[in-house]
């Protein structure tokens with residue numbers, strides 16, 4: 001990118017907006033349905049207009065001190081209530097995203113363990129768990145015990161049983177995991193946790209705001225939320241299938257006692273009592289207002305309407321992919337996220353072809369990754385036709401890296 005020096009003179013709004021409009025011509029066009037993760041496009045203009053309006057309204061308000069902003073306090077409290085209701089939780093908070101929710105769950109588990117004399121707690125998870133767990137362990141000095149996934153892509157409960165020792169504090173399951181879109185056997189893992197008096201976190205960052213509707217659409221959904229005995233905490237991102245813009249997630253707990261470990265209080269400075277339950281200090285009110293508006297605008301019927309579109313897109317997409325010679329879906333995905341690959345075709349080279357046709361697929365070690373949102377129901381046929389053509393015509397792979405997240409310096 002280079003070394004851009006600090007601007008010496010300010011530029012007008014029109015000038016800057018014109019430059020950005022120009023730059024954005026090369027950006028990913030997610031509204032056209034040609035990207036498959038990073039943006040969860042609801043494809044409903046009224047919702048998008050509403051989100052823009054409330055974001056504008058609350059952008060400058062600071063949720064650091066909720067008692068100064070009564071409206072934000074009410075909205076945040078209600079969003080937490082909505083999440084508690086949806087998942088059967090007893091307490092929780094909003095955070096800026098899945099990574100922060102996972103940090104808070106790991107932190108809470110560490111504090112809980114320390115309070116019982118376990119000074120160097122460990123966390124046990126499967127290798128399909130999101131990298132946010134590794135990151136949280138790294139930052140919080142919790143050791144991660146990482147287990148292999150089974151042939152079906154799911155966690156293997158017996159391995160958790162074997163891995164537990166006196167330092168274990170937290171068992172982790174995903175609902176579903178990102179790479180293969182399969183739900184781990186939460187019932188068995190949570191039962192092991194309950195039996196051994198340990199905590200069990202369900203990472204429903206991806207599934208939390210989709211699975212309740214998936215279930216109501218009569219899809220087979222293995223149990224994954226607080227209805228499962230032994231589940232003690234759950235992360236779920238509203239900025240994914242809750243359809244709000246970035247910066248909104250929830251971390252919820254079965255009971256308030258455990259949640260108490262998440263709260264930080266400090267009064268040893270001259271500035272007044274500082275109390276907070278999440279990592280951020282100053283934070284914008286926009287994600288809170290956006291989450292509140294999206295949930296109230298969509299409601300159960302709206303989320304069901306969205307889920308039905310996603311289900312339709314998923315069903316047709318999977319059938320279309322499997323109809324192409326040599327391609328197969330990896331495992332049996334439980335939701336709208338999955339990998340597909342091939343034993344005979346070079347999927348990297350196929351993906352290069354798809355890139356050239358204007359698609360933005362995510363590359364994994366074992367194949368290509370799809371995450372479907374409501375707007376994708378309009379592009380399934382075109383996608384499958386382009387994929388078939390790519391499989392029929394690929395050449396040498398260009399050697400593109402497999403990247404999930406990047407670093408800006």
Ligand SMILES: *Cc1c(COP(=O)(O)O)cnc(C)c1O
Nearest residue numbers: 097098099130132177178205206
């Ligand atoms: C997206 C995701 C996360 C992390 O969420 P961010 O919002 O990107 O920080 C965690 N777990 C799973 C399964 C996810 O898909």
